[in-house]
Amino acid sequence: MNTPDVPATHLRKVRSFVRRPGRATAAQRRALTELLPRFGVAQTAGRLDLAALFGRDAPRVLDIGFGDGDATATAAANYSALDYLGVEVHEPGVGHLLLLLEKAALSNVRVIVHDAAEVLPELLPDASFAAVNLFFPDPWPKKRHHKRRLVQPPFVAELARVLAVGGLLHIATDWDDYVRHTREVMEQSPRFAADTSPGLAAEPLGFRPPTKFERRGRRLGHEVTDLYYRLA
Numbered sequence: 533m534n535t536p537d538v539p540a541t542h543l544r545k546v547r548s549f550v551r552r553p554g555r556a557t558a559a560q561r562r563a564l565t566e567l568l569p570r571f572g573v574a575q576t577a578g579r580l581d582l583a584a585l586f587g588r589d590a591p592r593v594l595d596i597g598f599g600d601g602d603a604t605a606t607a608a609a610n611y612s613a614l615d616y617l618g619v620e621v622h623e624p625g626v627g628h629l630l631l632l633l634e635k636a637a638l639s640n641v642r643v644i645v646h647d648a649a650e651v652l653p654e655l656l657p658d659a660s661f662a663a664v665n666l667f668f669p670d671p672w673p674k675k676r677h678h679k680r681r682l683v684q685p686p687f688v689a690e691l692a693r694v695l696a697v698g699g700l701l702h703i704a705t706d707w708d709d710y711v712r713h714t715r716e717v718m719e720q721s722p723r724f725a726a727d728t729s730p731g732l733a734a735e736p737l738g739f740r741p742p743t744k745f746e747r748r749g750r751r752l753g754h755e756v757t758d759l760y761y762r763l764a
Contacts, residue, residue: 560630615642617644664694706750
């Protein structure tokens, strides 16, 4: 079955994130100036050549909204045979990740500082990722803001386009209503099926280190749910 074409404009009717205030440290500002040219993606138009970007052709993971980058760097350090493309708009978090990449001498991570809803249709080629991670997206808990949630049918169609057949979509959240919302949206997709296989969390593509958002949610008494889907 062919993936339906989704015009890029359909993904930008509403903003799915808020640029929350946060002052970058001096080290993070230095990283954004000195390290982003090394690990960042400067291309703003046309589909990326991912093999050229990483300098090899390896299984790739798309990490959408990586926050402070701790989980991304941990995964990349543990699985050097995989390449990770992180997408994030929060510059202090990007700076933090860049510092981690420099400290650990990691070469299998690249970073795009831009809105994922625009990155997917504009920059990412078809069937180019073995997995997509969406960990703790903004839950937009108020009912009137639910339309801003990133997991929506047009966005899911774009995920189906960039994943290879058999690829894994891994969504984690600590909001029960977002779990319900995600399941309802995913059930509408003809391309994805829920994967409840035991042991997925221990596999390289299903690995999810704890994140700052997860720890905060658990302190507030939230239950964390991991949802896995396979692309047919």
